[in-house]
Amino acid sequence: MSWIAALPMYNVTPALDLEWREWLDDVLRRIKPACRIVEPDEELHGFWRRPNLLISQTCGYPLMQGLHAQVQLIATPCFDAPGCDGAHYSSVLVTRADARFDSLASCRGARAVYNQDDSNSGMNAFRHAVAPLARAGMFFGAVLRTGSHLGSLRAVADNRADVAAIDCVTFAFVCDVLPELARRVRAIGTTAASPGLPLIASANVPPATIAALRNALNETLTSRPARAKRLRLTGFSTLPLTDYARIGELESEARAAGYARLG
Template sequence: MTWIAALPMYDVTPALAAEWRAWLADVLRMVKPACRIVEPDEELHGFWRRPNLLISQTCGYPLMHGLREQVQLIATPRFDAPGCEGAHYSSVLVTRADAQFDTLANCRGARAAYNQDDSNSGMNVFRHAVAPLARDGAFFSAVIRTGSHLGSLRAVAEHRADVAAIDCVTFAFVCDEMPELARQVRRIGMTAAAPGLPLIAADTVPQATIEALREALNEALTTQPERAKRLRLQGFSALPLTDYERIEQLENEARAVGYTRLA
């Protein structure tokens, strides 16, 4: 079997995507499997379930909604970004730089943007933050799905939406790589924290290979410290799957007060 690998989650710009690809290539050279780095040619839910997936990165929400039965956790990155603490991360609540909103509570009746229905950082923690403020299951005047965190930021910057929740790691990369976009928005709060986006492998990958990957992840950081700094990588933690139950807890807390979806 020829293994495949891809890191599709934090490729905010082409230059950053190239950095991730070079780092992944170094990791694979250390493990020495027969593996190809690929661009996913299908929607990610199908790609993550490929039986020959050696390493990729997923979001904790799909992990806890069916994916966990078909993959195993390798490690969770620890990022140097505002809103990160160890292997946990939050989302940044943003509005336009010139908007009147100073807090999420002030956004009642505003327009919200989010990336995907199955995103922890763009939807789930956003829903959790809004839930105590909602009345009869509603808070916003309109909600739009943009398809990506960059899409949500642009929707806010271009006056198509007023507020969004952006993965704090993505937002840090936007500040690094796209400062002109970052200057068009303003932070008005942070969401609750949850375990970060984990690196995963198919359940067919041998345990010895998983251990080799864990060693290579950290070794690839020390051999190229400047690249690690650009990628904001500090290291990796091997979190148990039970830590990701935090994501379900946030979902259940919002549902318990009758706020089942962003509205």
């Protein structure tokens, strides 16, 4: 089988995308499979389900919404970023730098923005944070979907929205490589933590290859420490799927509070 690989999640700029691609190429060269690094030519839910997927990265929300039945977990990256604790991460609640809001509670009636309906960091954790504040299932005056964390940050910075929840790893990269955008927003809180975005493989990948991938992941950190620092990588954890049940708990807790969707 001819395997494919892609890392679609933390490509904040073209330069960072290239850095991740070079890192992935280094991982693959260490296990020497017949594998191509590709750009997904379909929506990610379909791509992640490809039977010849050797390695990619997904969000924990779609993982627990059914994807887990067709893939296996390789490892979860650990990042050096504010809001991360080992393999767990949270979202940063942001508003405009000059906005009047100083907490999520102060955003009642404001304009919220989020990236995707299937995002744990941008939607699910955000919904969970808002749920205790909502009244009759409502909190915000308006809600806009942008399609990406960068889109959400720019909507807040440009005064098209007032508050967003941004994956803390994404936000750390924005501070690194897009400092002018980072200066236009301000953190006013964080969401609850949950397991980070896992590296996955098709269920067809043999166990020996999964083990080789895990070894290669760690080798790339020690062989190129400067690159690991730029990518904010500190290690990898092998989490059981049961750890990702926390993501479903965030959803259940919000629904139990009567807040089923951002609004």
